Amino acid sequence: MSKVVVDKMAMQRALTRITYEIIEKNKGVNNLVLVGIKTRGIYLAKRIANRLQKLENKEVPVVGIDVTKYRDDIQHTDNEPAVLSDEAVSLKDKNIILVDDVLFTGRTINAALSAIAELGRPKNIRLAVLVDRGHRELPIRADFVGKNIPTSKQEIINVQVDEIDDQDSVEIDEK
């Protein structure tokens, strides 16, 4: 019994608006690096980079990170690499935009901050999420939000992206 709360057009609009807001806050694309988390965050980061390129005619680098190693809430082995990228990447003095699909307890982002700490000291880090579902367990907040979707803890938010799920949507499901 799932309900679609964000459809393809709404997701596109949300990403477009986030892109404009990033340009506003960052005063352009100088020194910008988009860091996408795990799977879907990386595809969303790539879409934002694509939009930035169309507006400003400049390539903004996209880096993918796997934060499992730093999580404190899931069992994991300690040997996974953090950065999912072939070239060596330094985030020193850069303006980072962390990108993820859903912001919930905040523990993933906390793990991401630890991961980034290993890649150099950035100038600043801002957070962009497609969906903020509330229920934070840590003092973490997003700078750019696609959609605020208040949920109960019994509900599950399911984000699908065209690149791997063959459709763009955000659905709410009962557990």
Next chain:
Amino acid sequence: MTTRYLILEDGTSYKGKAFGAEATTTGEIIVNSNMLGYQEVITNQIYHNQIIVFTQPSIGNTGINHKSFEAIVTNSKGVVVKEYSNISTNRLGNLNLDLFLKQHNIPGIAGIDTRELTRRLNRKQTMKASIVDMDDEHAFDQLHATVLTNQQVNQVSTKAPFPNTGDGYNIVLIDFGLKYGILRKLADLDCNVIVMPFETTSQEIFDLDPDGVVLSTGPGSPRDLPDSVLQMIREVQKEIPMFAMGLGHELFALANDANVYKLDGEHHGSNHPIRQVITNQIIYASQSEGYAVDPKSIIHDQLLITYVDLVNGTVQGIRHRDYPAFSVQFSPDGGPGPQDSADLFEEFLENVSSQRR
């Protein structure tokens, strides 16, 4: 039907058949290429003091209905058609075009070779024309002597604020000669709108503490408006999310140091593909423009170009880099024309809700 003449500033005279009011009028002659929606076109205050030539050959076949008014007071100066169709089988129509024009003292002329007329007017600077009973020397003298007012916005803008109530966001809409489609779209989104006169100052807007400000469409040139309007825009855009369209867009551009120039031949239609820069997608939109923003004059540090017309290359949308303020040259509410870009109103409200958090 009696005979009537359409005479142009360049000396041309067209003989046609009269319908609508028995009035003699003078105005700027422009061509509208929309296939549908003549009621919306005729009642749109953008056409204040203009004589409208329709390329659609048969006009009048859907009558006049209650829901398609873009303004109640109609300011256009004449309707020129190939064929006036008195057959209206539309179930929503409660009045025919002939009677409607008589009510508003607007003359119509039918039987004109609108294709030839359109080609004559195409891509040239706009000229004056008159609809008269006799195309004699006197009529031409009167035509040449008539000076059209440049105080159009002053004539059509509301003199006192009025509301369009709702339960949602509080929006101030600055009236430069607005079309009702804007009110309809804001009402659909539940906005609590207050429509204000065009000379409203920024302090008056701040006193109302709105969630967002919309600058409406309107007639005439943006340069005919006082500098105080540009000053208001500069001050308000810093504090409150803003959305502008049509004349509002041109004013927004001027306020942000871009240049606006007069087009060679106004464009009124919905047939130009428009590219949305950020996604490379194509939309179609209802365009009514006599002026455009010069892309070379856009200061890249201040404004981003967001939409481009693919037929004539004109700038169709801009956005401020530092503030949640954006504008489009076209009418996103359609009326008449496509609603491809109606979600721009939603985009505006998303800016509003981001700001309010």
